[in-house]
Amino acid sequence: MKRWGWWVVPVCSVLLLAACGPVGDKSDSGTAGGGGAVRAGGTLTVALADDPDKLDPTLARTLVGRIVFLSLCEKLYDIDQKLNVVPQLAAGMPSISQDGRTVEIKLREGVKFNDDTPLDAAAVKKSLDRHRTLEGSQRKSELLAVSGVDVVDPATVRLRLSQPFAPLAAVLADRSGMVMSPKQLDKLGADFGSEPVCVGPFRFAERVAQDRIVLEKSQSYYAKDQVHLDKLVYKPITDENIRLANLRSGDVQVADQIQPTDVPGVQRDSSLQLIVAGSLGYQGITFNVGNTKGLPPAPAGKAAGALAADPRVRQAFELSLDRETLNKVVFNGLYEPTCSPIPLNSPYATEALSQCPAHDVAKAKQLLADAGVKTPVNVELTTDNSPQAARIGQAIQSMAKEAGFDVKLRATEFATALDDTDAGKYQAFQVGWSGRVDPDGNISNFHLSEGSQNISRASDKRIDDLILEARTTTDTAKRKQLYGEIIKAVQERDSVLYLWRQKTYIGASKKVAGLKVYDDSLIRVTSAGLTGS
Amino acid sequence: MGAFLLRRAGQSLVTLLLASVVVFCGIRALPGDPALALAGEERDPTALAEVRAQYGLDQPIPVQYWRWLTEMASGNLGVSLRTGIPVSETILTRVPVTLELALLSLLVAILLGVGAGVLAAVRRGSRVEWLANMAALLGLSVPSFWLGIMLILVFAIILGWLPASGYVAPLADPVGNLQRMVLPSLVLGTQFAAILMRQTRSALLESLGADYVRTARAKGLSEPQVVFGHALRNSLITVLTLLGLRLGLLISGAVITEQVFVIPGFGRLVVEAVFTRDYPIIQGVAMVSAGAYILANLAVDLLYSVANPRIRLAGAAT
Numbered sequence: 001m002k003r004w005g006w007w008v009v010p011v012c013s014v015l016l017l018a019a020c021g022p023v024g025d026k027s028d029s030g031t032a033g034g035g036g037a038v039r040a041g042g043t044l045t046v047a048l049a050d051d052p053d054k055l056d057p058t059l060a061r062t063l064v065g066r067i068v069f070l071s072l073c074e075k076l077y078d079i080d081q082k083l084n085v086v087p088q089l090a091a092g093m094p095s096i097s098q099d100g101r102t103v104e105i106k107l108r109e110g111v112k113f114n115d116d117t118p119l120d121a122a123a124v125k126k127s128l129d130r131h132r133t134l135e136g137s138q139r140k141s142e143l144l145a146v147s148g149v150d151v152v153d154p155a156t157v158r159l160r161l162s163q164p165f166a167p168l169a170a171v172l173a174d175r176s177g178m179v180m181s182p183k184q185l186d187k188l189g190a191d192f193g194s195e196p197v198c199v200g201p202f203r204f205a206e207r208v209a210q211d212r213i214v215l216e217k218s219q220s221y222y223a224k225d226q227v228h229l230d231k232l233v234y235k236p237i238t239d240e241n242i243r244l245a246n247l248r249s250g251d252v253q254v255a256d257q258i259q260p261t262d263v264p265g266v267q268r269d270s271s272l273q274l275i276v277a278g279s280l281g282y283q284g285i286t287f288n289v290g291n292t293k294g295l296p297p298a299p300a301g302k303a304a305g306a307l308a309a310d311p312r313v314r315q316a317f318e319l320s321l322d323r324e325t326l327n328k329v330v331f332n333g334l335y336e337p338t339c340s341p342i343p344l345n346s347p348y349a350t351e352a353l354s355q356c357p358a359h360d361v362a363k364a365k366q367l368l369a370d371a372g373v374k375t376p377v378n379v380e381l382t383t384d385n386s387p388q389a390a391r392i393g394q395a396i397q398s399m400a401k402e403a404g405f406d407v408k409l410r411a412t413e414f415a416t417a418l419d420d421t422d423a424g425k426y427q428a429f430q431v432g433w434s435g436r437v438d439p440d441g442n443i444s445n446f447h448l449s450e451g452s453q454n455i456s457r458a459s460d461k462r463i464d465d466l467i468l469e470a471r472t473t474t475d476t477a478k479r480k481q482l483y484g485e486i487i488k489a490v491q492e493r494d495s496v497l498y499l500w501r502q503k504t505y506i507g508a509s510k511k512v513a514g515l516k517v518y519d520d521s522l523i524r525v526t527s528a529g530l531t532g533s
Numbered sequence: 534m535g536a537f538l539l540r541r542a543g544q545s546l547v548t549l550l551l552a553s554v555v556v557f558c559g560i561r562a563l564p565g566d567p568a569l570a571l572a573g574e575e576r577d578p579t580a581l582a583e584v585r586a587q588y589g590l591d592q593p594i595p596v597q598y599w600r601w602l603t604e605m606a607s608g609n610l611g612v613s614l615r616t617g618i619p620v621s622e623t624i625l626t627r628v629p630v631t632l633e634l635a636l637l638s639l640l641v642a643i644l645l646g647v648g649a650g651v652l653a654a655v656r657r658g659s660r661v662e663w664l665a666n667m668a669a670l671l672g673l674s675v676p677s678f679w680l681g682i683m684l685i686l687v688f689a690i691i692l693g694w695l696p697a698s699g700y701v702a703p704l705a706d707p708v709g710n711l712q713r714m715v716l717p718s719l720v721l722g723t724q725f726a727a728i729l730m731r732q733t734r735s736a737l738l739e740s741l742g743a744d745y746v747r748t749a750r751a752k753g754l755s756e757p758q759v760v761f762g763h764a765l766r767n768s769l770i771t772v773l774t775l776l777g778l779r780l781g782l783l784i785s786g787a788v789i790t791e792q793v794f795v796i797p798g799f800g801r802l803v804v805e806a807v808f809t810r811d812y813p814i815i816q817g818v819a820m821v822s823a824g825a826y827i828l829a830n831l832a833v834d835l836l837y838s839v840a841n842p843r844i845r846l847a848g849a850a851t
Contacts, residue, residue, distance in 0.1 A: 051805060053571070054617045061575045136583040138575055193617050209616045209623055210805055211700070211797030235699070237795050238805075242698065245682070246795070249689040249697035295578060415565035415810055422569065422576070434574060452578050 031275065031516050038513050038529030043231040046523060047243045047252040051210045051236035056193030057178035058130050058137045063434050066175070067256070067522050068234055071215055073198035075177035076105060076124070077169050079437050081518055083280075083345055085169045089119065089179060089199060091155075093169065100164025100474055105172075107155045112220040113181035114203035121151040127179045128159070134190065139176045141452060164472040166479060170438035201227045201526045210236055228514070228529030247272065247507050253530070254512060256523060258505040259388075260334040266507045275506040278336075278519035280343050280435025282442070284498040285381070285396075287314055290457035291424035296450040300457040305427055306373040313377060314494035315357075316367035320403035321396060322359035327500055330391045338501040340487050341433075341442040345519055347476060348439045348483045364403035375404035380427040382420065385411040392430060421455050429455065432502075437520065439483050440471050447490055458495035541834070545827045549820065553605075556819040557598050560812055566590075567810035571614055588614060590812075601816065610820075611813035613806075620817040623802065628821065630700055631798035634721060634790070635783040637714050639776070641722030642729050647772065649726070650733025654741065655760060665730060672727030677720050677786075681793035684716045698795035717794045721787060725779055732775055736768035743767075770837065777833025 052065035057073055060066075078088040087093060091106040111119040128149045131139035145165035150158040159168070171177070184197035196204050201224070202215035213234040217227055235252060237243040240259045247255040248269065258266055258274070266274045289308050292301030306313045323337030339356035342349045368375060381396065383389040390411060397407040412420065421429045435442055444467050445451040449459035463486065470482035490496065504521040513531050516524040568584040569576060585591040589600060604611060610620035653665035689697035696713050703710040740746060741764050749759045788800030795801075799818060806814035 051615075053615050056617075059617075061572055136580055136587050138572075138577060138580050140579055141577045191617065207616075207618075208626060208797055209613065209618050210801055211795075235795065237698070239792065241682070242793060242795060245685050245690065246697050249685070249693070251689070251697045251699060413565070413808075415570035415808065416563075418569050418576070419565050453576055 031514075038228050038531055040228055040529070041230045042228075042530040043233060044229050044254065044512065044525060044528060044530065045233040045235055045252040046254040046525065047235050047237045047246055047256060049236075049240070049243070049257040050238055052213065052234075054193035055196045055204070055207070055213070057127075057175040057180060057196075057198075058134050058139055059193060060175055061138050063521070064236070064256070068213055068215075069175065069178065070522055070524055071202045071232055071526065072196060072200045072204060073175075073178040073180070074200050075173055075175075076179070077173035077177055079170075079173055079518060079520060081516075083347070083437055083519055085173050085437065088173075089124075089177075090172075094159075094172075096164075096474060100472065101161045103159040103161065103168060104152065105157050105159070107157065108222070109155055111199055111222050113183070113197055113199050114218045114220050115181050115183055115197045116220050117181055117183045119179060119199055120154045121157040122154070123182045124157045124179050125149045125151050126182045126185060128157075128176075130180070130185065131176055142171045142174075142176045164474060166471055166474050167436075167438035167440040170436065170441070173437060202229075202232050205231075226527050228527070229525070232525060244507065247509070250509065253509040254515060254523060254525075255507040258507045260331040260505070262507075263332070263334055263505055266505075271510055273508050273510050273512075275504075275508060275515065275517050277504040277506075277517040277521065278343060278345055279502045279504055279521050280346075280437060280442070280519055281433045281502065281521075282338055282341055282343075282435065282498050283430070283432035283500050283502065284496055286421075286429045286431055286446075286456050286496050287494070288421075288424060288426055288428070288456060289495050290459060291421075291455055292457075294423050295452065295455065295457075300449070300459055303424065303427075303457075305379075306371065306377050307379060307427060310371045310373070311492065311494055312367045312371040313373055314497065315492075316364040316371070316403060317379070317400060317405060318494060318497050319357060319360045319364035319367065320400045320405060321497075321499065322399055323356060323499055325359075325399070326392070326395050329395050330388070331500070334505070335503055336501045337499070339491060339498045341446070341490075341496075341498060342439045342483060342487065343435065343501060343519065346437075346439060348480050350480070350484055353484065353487050359399075361403050368404050376401075376406035377404060379405050379407045380410055381407050381430060382410045382412055382417055382426045382428065383430045384414045384417055389430065396430075424455075424457070426455075434521070439479075440467075443467060443483075443486060443490075444471060446496060447486075456495040458493055460489070460493060463489050463493070541831055545831070548827060549823055552823040553602065553816075553820060554598070556816055556823075557601065558594070560807075560810075560815050561594060563807075563810070565810050567614055567812055570808075570810040584614075588812075605820070610817040613814050614811045615806075615809050615814075620813045623814065624799075624817055624821055627797060627799045627802050629702075630796060631787050631791070631800065633703065633710075634714065634717055634787055634796065634798060635780060637718035638722035638725065638783055638787075639780065641718050642725035642779075643776075644726075645722065646726035646729025647733050650730040651737060651760065651765065653730065653734040654737035655756075657738065662734075665734070669727040669730045672723045672730075675723070677724060678789050678793055680723065681716070681720045681790060684720065685793070688716060700796045700798075713794075713796075717790045717796060720793070721783060721790045725783065728779075729772065729775065732771055733768060736771040737764055740764035740768045773833060773836055777829050777836075780829045 048064045048067060050062060050064045052068050053062045054060055074088050076088060076090045077085050080086050089108055089111060091108045095104045107121060113119060131137055132143050132146060145161045145163055146159050147162045148160040152158050178198060180192060181197040185192055188195060201218060201221050203218045205216045206214040215232040217230050218224060237246060243255045244262050246252045266272050287307050288303040290300035290303055292303060293299060327333055327335050327337050337356060340353045381393055383393045393409040397409060400407050420426055433442060445453040447463055448454060448467055449464050466482055466486045470479050470486060473479050473482065504517055506517050506523060508515055511531050513529055515528040567590060568581045572581060589597055612619050613623060649665040649668060653662040656662055685697045688695045695715055699713055701709045701713060746759060746764050749763050787798055788804055791798040791800040792804065802814060803818045
């Protein structure tokens with residue numbers, strides 16, 4: 001969500017003027033190179049784009065919260081640079097029974113929580129049960145397929161599933177797989193987030209809401225030799241210009257979410273480095289097809305207007321938009337055009353899925369004629385009220401006009417927009433999703449007829465069946481083929497029009513080394529350190 | 534004096550109660566479900582319903598209001614929906630920060646504004662007055678966010694003399710605290726200094742033309758004695774009224790300054806809370822602000838009598 005956007009122009013001009021200097025290095029491997037050897041000790045201050053919510057893995061929701069958790073709470077599984085799921089607190093990949101309904105996970109031995117209590121199967125069971133049952137848990141839906149958790153022996157835990165669930169390991173590579181100290185859970189209960197204790201390279205020290213979260217190096221961590229920093233400070237600085245100014249002045253050493261407009265300035269600054277990574281998410285436009293009474297379990301209906309009534313009109317809208325131009329005009333060409341919810345770096349993506357339909361105004365007009373609609377077709381596009389969203393909206397408005405669409409922009413504050421679109425009070429909504437490692441996380445909630453985030457309320461039994469089959473199939477090749485069919489079907493339906501994929505730009509001082517950013521857009525500081533004296 | 538204080542306390546309580554109704558209903562009149570704002574992109578319907586039930590957001594508005602009012606009467610302002618941290622704890626950590634910023638800004642405003650106002654009045658028609666008027670015009674015209682960014686650019690990025698942002702408590706690190714408060718105080722104090730300069734100038738000019746000033750001069754008092762001992766003291770009545778009103782405005786006006794300099798004060802707290810529909814925080818902040826406003830005005834009423842003995846408090850006179 002963007003705020004204080006009305007000063008973007010003067011501020012950017014000033015910062016760009018101030019940026020005149022020698023051209024700096026650009027790291028494009030997702031790792032901060034820094035200069036010289038990493039020294040032991042020191043404090044690293046990371047500017048986050050927002051203030052995380054509760055530091056409780058069961059209740060947490062925000063993307064920035066996941067960045068803090070990476071240093072604080074390890075998970076049963078993690079992802080590597082190529083987005084493969086790899087063991088973290090687990091000793092190996094899960095062992096799945098023939099029928100796919102029982103999963104055994106061996107735990108890494110000799111691991112201690114940051115309160116020096118041991119990590120064992122009972123602790124894992126306690127955390128998983130809490131994720132599954134605590135009131136207000138955000139993990140319930142992620143672990144819906146898990147019907148029970150058993151302790152086999154102190155180093156082995158068994159998960160019983162109501163149905164085979166292929167994304168399980170990927171789900172356990174996020175907050176659902178975080179294991180909390182049973183001692184701290186007994187002490188704080190639902191208030192665990194006020195002083196979280198997990199297994200992690202850093203332990204919680206202090207939090208002042210909206211000001212800082214302070215973590216200190218853990219002496220209980222199993223790989224503490226690989227941790228260089230003594231202290232980590234996360235500072236929420238919501239305005240991107242202020243975040244960048246603080247990076248430049250040296251008040252922070254790492255700045256999250258550098259905007260495309262600021263990328264050249266960071267590249268020119270000889271004291272800074274730019275870390276570039278991809279993204280698992282997408283941005284696009286969701287059309288209201290059948291949302292007349294709200295989200296499931298409310299029944300779907302038929303939304304008003306030509307866009308809702310005929311997929312050809314939505315396809316015409318898609319053909320009227322030039323993704324490449326949109327990327328160049330609004331994002332300086334620094335993001336990636338897309339037409340699929342699955343990122344190209346996913347093992348389930350195929351090159352063919354990325355062949356987006358070319359911008360074709362004549363064909364768009366033909367489709368509108370075939371659909372028998374009267375032009376101009378009126379479209380009300382809801383966007384958030386940031387300056388960037390306004391630029392996106394204006395670009396879409398101007399492109400779609402050529403094909404016969406009269407797009408009216410409705411800039412709405414984000415919380416209000418969510419309220420309206422969930423309730424079905426919209427026609428088209430420019431919105432995105434931060435993305436998950438497993439494709440199921442990017443597709444099922446948005447495209448299943450009863451999906452919890454299917455604000456379009458588009459419904460198609462064939463698509464539902466394909467999604468459910470892909471979710472329960474454990475064979476990667478078979479899943480890849482199924483996701484190919486799913487993408488083709490959702491592209492034809494066009495209830496969600498995928499337009500671009502953000503790239504992750506992180507700014508860091510050249511004095512920082514060992515910082516890693518994968519395509520999940522999260523900043524990993526476990527092995528980061530400061531160089532020089 | 535006692536009766537006056539008692540009456541004012543009663544008035545203050547009624548005002549606070551009215552403010553509580555306005556705040557409570559006002560925030561709920563805003564579109565946007567707090568549970569949904571809290572969830573952001575992760576909108577699991579079961580979890581949303583549980584969050585609403587957990588915080589009583591699914592109850593009728595009068596029930597929610599009564600529960601909040603009774604809890605507040607017992608000193609419990611609730612917990613933040615977003616962070617789970619108690620509202621009173623959050624506010625208690627923020628009040629000293631914004632208060633320090635407001636007081637330092639006030640100091641800046643008084644030093645610059647009253648100083649320039651006196652100079653402009655005493656040197657009426659000279660270049661000094663012209664300069665002071667121009668400075669006041671600039672001070673009023675420059676938006677505080679722009680001034681803040683310029684100061685960061687010059688003093689933090691180019692010269693590297695001062696930190697760009699942040700806050701440390703004065704007891705933990707007095708020097709660090711002052712270093713971090715210089716720029717924000719300047720930004721917040723500048724606009725008020727301009728207003729103060731104009732008020733001081735006009736009030737002092739009026740006093741300097743009064744009979745008692747002529748008498749003082751006729752008695753052979755020196756010009757500094759006339760200006761500072763007689764005329765300025767009388768002129769301060771107007772300035773004090775402005776100070777009382779402005780202290781409250783400084784607290785609420787700190788929003789932008791705190792955002793620019795990343796200061797964990799009241800202003801930032803309320804902005805973030807409004808965006809995330811964190812009802813308990815917004816309500817808590819609004820009530821504490823209303824209380825501060827009322828107290829500041831009460832203090833100004835009392836200061837009137839100190840500055841000018843001719844003014845008698847109505848309660849004390851009867």
